[in-house]
Amino acid sequence: MKAGIMRIASLVIALFVLAGGPFVSSASAAGKVALVLDVGGRGDLSFNDMGFKGSDEAQAKLGVEVVEIQSNSAADYLPNMQNAARSGQFDLIVAVGFLLADAMAEVADQFPDQKFAIIDVTWLGKPNLMEIGYEENKGSAIVGALSSMVAAHYGYDKIGVVLGIEIPVLYKFEAGYRYGMHWGNAKYAEKTGKKSNVGLLWTYTGTFSDIAKGKAATEAMLAQGAGIIYNVAGPLGIGDLEAITEHLEAKNKSAGPPFMIGVDANQDYLGDGHRVLASMMKRVDFGVYSAIESVVNGTFKGGVQILGPHNGGIAMSGKQDLADFIQFGVSGGAISASDSGQITSNWDAMRKDIPQWIWDAVAELQSEISSGAADVPCGWCPDTIGDIRAKYPD
Amino acid sequence: MFASKSLKKQIEPIVESLLAGLVGLLIGALIMLAFGHNPLAAYRSLLLGSVGSVYSVAESLAVATPLILTALTFAVAMRGGLFNIGAEGQVYMGSLAAVSVGLLHLPAPFNLIVALLAAMIAGIVWSLPVALLKLGRGVHEVISTIMFNWIAHFFAFYLIANVLTDPKRGDRTINIIESARLTRILPTATLNTGLFISLLTVAIILFLLWRTSTGFEIRAAGYNPHASHHAGINIRKQVLRVFLIGGAVAGLAGAIQVMGRPPYYAVMSGMPQLVNLGFDGIGVAMIGRNHPIGIVFAALFFGGLMVGGRIMQFDPGVPFELVRVIEGVIILALAVPELRRQFSRLKGRWGRKE
Numbered sequence: 001m002k003a004g005i006m007r008i009a010s011l012v013i014a015l016f017v018l019a020g021g022p023f024v025s026s027a028s029a030a031g032k033v034a035l036v037l038d039v040g041g042r043g044d045l046s047f048n049d050m051g052f053k054g055s056d057e058a059q060a061k062l063g064v065e066v067v068e069i070q071s072n073s074a075a076d077y078l079p080n081m082q083n084a085a086r087s088g089q090f091d092l093i094v095a096v097g098f099l100l101a102d103a104m105a106e107v108a109d110q111f112p113d114q115k116f117a118i119i120d121v122t123w124l125g126k127p128n129l130m131e132i133g134y135e136e137n138k139g140s141a142i143v144g145a146l147s148s149m150v151a152a153h154y155g156y157d158k159i160g161v162v163l164g165i166e167i168p169v170l171y172k173f174e175a176g177y178r179y180g181m182h183w184g185n186a187k188y189a190e191k192t193g194k195k196s197n198v199g200l201l202w203t204y205t206g207t208f209s210d211i212a213k214g215k216a217a218t219e220a221m222l223a224q225g226a227g228i229i230y231n232v233a234g235p236l237g238i239g240d241l242e243a244i245t246e247h248l249e250a251k252n253k254s255a256g257p258p259f260m261i262g263v264d265a266n267q268d269y270l271g272d273g274h275r276v277l278a279s280m281m282k283r284v285d286f287g288v289y290s291a292i293e294s295v296v297n298g299t300f301k302g303g304v305q306i307l308g309p310h311n312g313g314i315a316m317s318g319k320q321d322l323a324d325f326i327q328f329g330v331s332g333g334a335i336s337a338s339d340s341g342q343i344t345s346n347w348d349a350m351r352k353d354i355p356q357w358i359w360d361a362v363a364e365l366q367s368e369i370s371s372g373a374a375d376v377p378c379g380w381c382p383d384t385i386g387d388i389r390a391k392y393p394d
Numbered sequence: 395m396f397a398s399k400s401l402k403k404q405i406e407p408i409v410e411s412l413l414a415g416l417v418g419l420l421i422g423a424l425i426m427l428a429f430g431h432n433p434l435a436a437y438r439s440l441l442l443g444s445v446g447s448v449y450s451v452a453e454s455l456a457v458a459t460p461l462i463l464t465a466l467t468f469a470v471a472m473r474g475g476l477f478n479i480g481a482e483g484q485v486y487m488g489s490l491a492a493v494s495v496g497l498l499h500l501p502a503p504f505n506l507i508v509a510l511l512a513a514m515i516a517g518i519v520w521s522l523p524v525a526l527l528k529l530g531r532g533v534h535e536v537i538s539t540i541m542f543n544w545i546a547h548f549f550a551f552y553l554i555a556n557v558l559t560d561p562k563r564g565d566r567t568i569n570i571i572e573s574a575r576l577t578r579i580l581p582t583a584t585l586n587t588g589l590f591i592s593l594l595t596v597a598i599i600l601f602l603l604w605r606t607s608t609g610f611e612i613r614a615a616g617y618n619p620h621a622s623h624h625a626g627i628n629i630r631k632q633v634l635r636v637f638l639i640g641g642a643v644a645g646l647a648g649a650i651q652v653m654g655r656p657p658y659y660a661v662m663s664g665m666p667q668l669v670n671l672g673f674d675g676i677g678v679a680m681i682g683r684n685h686p687i688g689i690v691f692a693a694l695f696f697g698g699l700m701v702g703g704r705i706m707q708f709d710p711g712v713p714f715e716l717v718r719v720i721e722g723v724i725i726l727a728l729a730v731p732e733l734r735r736q737f738s739r740l741k742g743r744w745g746r747k748e
Contacts, residue, residue, distance in 0.1 A: 034708060039666040069707050070714040072700065074667035075655045078584055079453050080704055086449070087708070099565070099666075102657040110582060165555065165663065167565060206555050209664065 030063040031091040033292050034084040037070050038077070038099040045332045046234050046264045047284060051096035051119065053328065054288030062296050064091075077103040085111040092117060092295040094288055098169075104129065115300055117291035119284055120169070127302040130294070132287040135308030136169065137176035138369050139280040140230075141376045142309065142316050143261050144180020145187065145365050146278060147228040148198040149358045152188045154257045156227025160201040162217045162240055164208040164233035171385045173232045173263075173280075174202060175377045178392035180365070183374070187361045200394045201226055205233060214239030222247050222258060228277065230261040237262060241271050248275070255350060266317040266325035269335060273343035274350040279317040286313050310370040316362065322347055407683060410731045418727030422720035426712065435710040436720075443705025444698030450705075452583035456655065457697035459585075460485075462592040462689055463647035464675025466599050467640040469684040471535075472736075473603060474636040475616035480524055480539030481644035482672025483546030484517040488645030489652040489661050489668055490553055491516035496571045497558075505574035510591070510649055517645020518638050520546060525637035529630050535637075543672070554663055566660045576654035588650030593690070595643060600686040602639075612636060647671060680729035692728075699724060 035055045037048055055066040067090075069080050077100050084093050085107055095104050098120040108116050108126040115128055122133035147159045161177050163170050181200055188196035201221045205213040214236025218229050222243060229244065231237035241260050248254060255274040262268060262279030270276050287307055294300040307313020317325075326343060329335045335343070351359075368374035377388045423433035444454050464481040471478030492509040500508055524542055527533040558567040576586040603609035614622040615632040623629050651668060652661055661668065678696050682688030703717045712720075 039664075067708040067711060068714070069704070071666075072718075073669070074658065074662050075457070075584065075651070076704065078657055079701070082449075082582060083443070083704055084708060099662065106657050165565060167563060207551075 030065075030296055032065045032067065032089055033058065033295070034090045034093045035066055035068050035288070036077075036080055036084065036093060036095045036100060037068065038097045039071050039074065042070075044235065045267075045329065045334055048096060049328070049332060050265050050282075050284035051094075051288050054285030055094070055292070057285065058289050058292040062293060064292055064296060066292075074099070078106060081107040081116075082110065085114045085116075088114075091115065092292060092300070094291055095119070096284065096288065115295060117288075119287050122304045122306075125303075129302050130291055130300065131304045132291065133304060133306050134282050134287075135172075135306060135314050136280070136282060137172040137179075137378055138309050138376050139282065139314035139316070140173045140176030140232075141180035141183065141369065141374070142362060142366055143230060143278055143280045144177040145184035146180075146316070146358070146362050147177075147230065147261060148181040148184030148196065149188050149361060150257070150259070150277065150354055151198045151227035152185070152194075152196040153354065153358065154227055156225060156257065157197060158199050158201055158221070158224055158226040159228040159230070160218070160221035160226040161203075161230040162214055162221070162233055162236060163202065163204045164236065165206055166204040170204070170232060171388075172378065173230075175385065175388045175392075177230060178388060179376050182392050183365060184361075187365075191357055191361065202394070205236060208234050208236070211236055211239040215243045218243035219247075227257050228259050228261060230280075231263050231267075234264065237267060237270075241275060244275055245271065255346065259350075262317070265328065266321045268317050268322055268347060269326045269329045269340075269343050272339075273322075273346035277350065281315050281317055281321065283307065283313050283315065308370075309366055316366070319348075319351075407731070411681070411728060414727045414730055415724065418724035421727065422723050425720060425723065426716070429716060431712050431716070432710055436706050436712050439705045439709040440699070440702035442702075443709075444702030449580070449583050450701060452580050452585040453701045454694060454697040455589055456583060456585040457700050458690075458693035459589045459592050459654070460647040460651045460671050461675055461678045461693040461696055463595060463643050463650075464672050465678035465682060465689045465693060466595060466675075466686065467644040467647075467672075468676050468679040469682070469686070469689060470599060470603070470612070470639050470643070471636045472679065472684045473616050474612040474632055475619060476633065476636055477536050478524075478539060478637065478640050479536060479672070479676060480521060480542055480637075481640065481647070481675050482670070483539070483543035484520045484641050484644035485648035485651070485668055485671050486546045486550040486665060487516040487520045488513035488648030489665075490550055490558060490567070490648075491645065492574070492649035492653055493558055493567045493570060493661055495574060496568055502573035505571055506576075506653075509570070509574045509653060510646065513645040513649030514642040515645070517641035517643070517648070519641070520645070521637045521641025525634050528633055528637075550661075550665060551663075554661055554665070558661075560660065565663045566658070567662075568660065570653050570659040574653055575659055576650060578656060584655050586650075586654035586656075588654035591646065591650055595646065596686045596690055599639075599643070603686070608635065644672065644675075647675075677725050677729060680732045681725065683732050695728075696725070 042052060058064050059066050069084060071077055071080055081093060081103055084090055092115045095118040101121045104118050105124050108129045112128055117130040119132050122131045124131060151159050185196045185198055201224060203217040205217055207213055214233060218240040221229060229240050231240045244258050244260055259275060259277035262276050264282045266279045266281050268276045268279055326340045330337045369376060426433040426436055443450055445451055467481040468478060491512040495505060495509040495512050520542060524535055524538045527538045528535055554567050560566050560568050576588045579585045611627045612632050612635060614627055615629050619629050648668060678692045679689060682692030699721050703721055706712045706717050707714055
């Protein structure tokens, strides 16, 4: 027995020595980046996976080495960032998500010579920290206009939005969506000569994780005649889409309307490609990539960077994004590669069924927003959402 | 002759644990080799990352702090012959009770002590129904504690989202008020004076179990409930005691985690800083042979493993998922001797019945 253990031990030691050879750490010329995540980690097909997508692209295109640092517990956020900074081996430490804000505030002060970047946080104000915020209100306005015009086109008089926890950042989505709906109603009347009175149904579900609540909220909205449901609660979209799918199945249909509008990532490939009309893409990948790129180019500086429709940080999903995100869905395990052809042709059919003038109108709003001509309400501050609700009513 | 025999008896478990740990490390190394990572480099950063500097030792201690308490909850029950896995839910309740003390607007000096007491009471309140169900209806504690863990889980979600919510940020509860926060021991590390609360609790439990008649009764009931009953020990009373002590200690664990670990001082939505503290405590208790002193060392080891594991991620670049697998293998290997002992005890008991 004892001899057996000794034999195994010596075998293992021999293996170590033999295998030790190939493990030479490869220093990368372009630099080394740490990507720090919250407890969500990989596999959400949304926010975090978009962060990984950005770092994967930086790895491929810029040749930097990226080290992912995931967290076991919220108690790990601060030590994880401290350890990364202390090691001194990273040219940039990127924190993905506003949950990491408090830890970042502390660690950025402790290590003034280390470059940091954080996504979705714009209020820390440190010289060595690039803060990347998004104009979700503007993207929501674009999909809001699309929603109201498409709903009116298919004879619906309601659109819905299912939101998560009532926090200031979600007010931005709500405010923009309201603005877009009113813009779309006016445009519909202008183009068709028919009055359009599409109204808004909105629910804060109080959760970013309870998928059943997304389904219940969507079912209630569909029962009240909603033609479009905008998902603003991450994974709750799975529940939203399930409700839409069942609603259609009851009528022996597979394709919408009613449709869902996806959020953060491009979610158009879900629902066989013809139940998600479009997605309000918040390009977290773009933010992560541009932060890394700025370090590689030597243009990094602290302060707030705003990503919006004017620089592609916020965009409505198009044909080109579909192929890209079908791949994203396949690698995330949401769909199988063999379905991609069907999804693409379904998606094409869905979009072609909607008159070209609607797409042109959406493009028009998009350029108005980018040029600053359209004044989309911010709604970041909780004290203005009441005024916005009054100005752009349900 | 006798001296050497008792010495052997004391050293034996330590040698056993060391051997088990070695086996765990070897299996972990084989797994890393299989996935193409250099185990020597990985274990080097595990070691340096956990005890290589004052900061890393402090971090290991910080992780150990709440685990000492949740392990005590399990160990006290184990000594009393009960399998209490309810620490998880009691941790949630304790932390939220500590947070809610902020709503009372007490004079500053009282906040800290009231928060700790409130957490202990919350833990007890969450533990009491389990004891009553066992005494009144014979419901096995494993079933009822699992159920109460889930009830606590969703009840806590409700409280975080609807009652104790920070009005400015819906993703978390209100903050623990400044005067109720535990002091950081080093300026950067997350270690705080909660460690002393944990160690004090260890001393109290140690004294209680081996130096008082209460402790003797608990342990006797655990060794052999039938003999203890005939010797005049009230077994039902021991069940109640075990659960109440366990609840108080687990509630305390939740409180010091949220009152002590920077930078949040609030319970986040989804409780990412609390989830699994109770279950990890079971592993710690197993490695520590359900003895308070053993638990302190086991929790330190566990903390070191977790803190060093963070470094394994970015120095040799072992992916997080694999780090967790290796941590799990090492912990499992270390728990094997105690698991074997408990199983053979159970087997002995069943054997006698036949």
